[in-house]
Amino acid sequence: MTQAQDFNQLTGQFLIAMPGLAGPYFTRSVVLVCSHSEEGSLGLVINHPSDTTLGELLQQLDQHDIDPQRAEEPVMTGGPVQEDNGFILHPPLETPGEATLPINAHFQMTSSLDLLYRIGRGDGPAAHLVALGFAGWGPGQLEEEVKNNFWLTGPSDPEVVFHTPCGKRWEAAARRAGVDIHSIYPNSGHA
Numbered sequence: 001m002t003q004a005q006d007f008n009q010l011t012g013q014f015l016i017a018m019p020g021l022a023g024p025y026f027t028r029s030v031v032l033v034c035s036h037s038e039e040g041s042l043g044l045v046i047n048h049p050s051d052t053t054l055g056e057l058l059q060q061l062d063q064h065d066i067d068p069q070r071a072e073e074p075v076m077t078g079g080p081v082q083e084d085n086g087f088i089l090h091p092p093l094e095t096p097g098e099a100t101l102p103i104n105a106h107f108q109m110t111s112s113l114d115l116l117y118r119i120g121r122g123d124g125p126a127a128h129l130v131a132l133g134f135a136g137w138g139p140g141q142l143e144e145e146v147k148n149n150f151w152l153t154g155p156s157d158p159e160v161v162f163h164t165p166c167g168k169r170w171e172a173a174a175r176r177a178g179v180d181i182h183s184i185y186p187n188s189g190h191a
Helices: 003-008 054-060 113-121 141-147 158-163 166-176
Strands: 013-017 030-037 040-045 049-053 074-077 081-090 100-102 108-110 129-137 151-155
Touching: 013 166, 030 166, 040 074, 040 141, 049 054, 054 074, 054 113, 054 129, 081 113, 129 141, 141 151, 151 166, 158 166
Parallel strands: 074 129
Antiparallel strands: 013 030, 013 151, 030 040, 040 129, 049 074, 081 108, 081 129, 100 108
């Protein structure tokens, strides 16, 4: 297996924080790895709601044509990097825009205001997750954290991302990986 294949194996996977991993962004977190290469890694935390709703975010952007069903959706804290930038996880679009990154057969990530406005009006993809900020790792950093048992890796699942309540995603992602996260010794994953 080549090094490039090793890197690509993490793209589209879940990173599930080990019980002992502490910190304001990553305690009990699930990250969907959106990109992983020799240059580093980028992912979105999918289970930490921010204090902002989709309706509030859209109003801050001077968008007032908001579907009432969408207005109360939580916006996730996607990570500690570029917290003012928004990202949308969604199933693959038939005609993705220039700001869309393909992740795997189940997910794409878009940073387009147009798509955000469409979601707010109720005519964007029904399955979506909106996040502010992202998690980033420099070259080799994520591999080192996985090797040091800060993260459990496992297959991603649209059911966990789009249909599981935020507070249950950590356990659900671990179960998807075949692990009862509560049976792991809590001191694993200390930095």
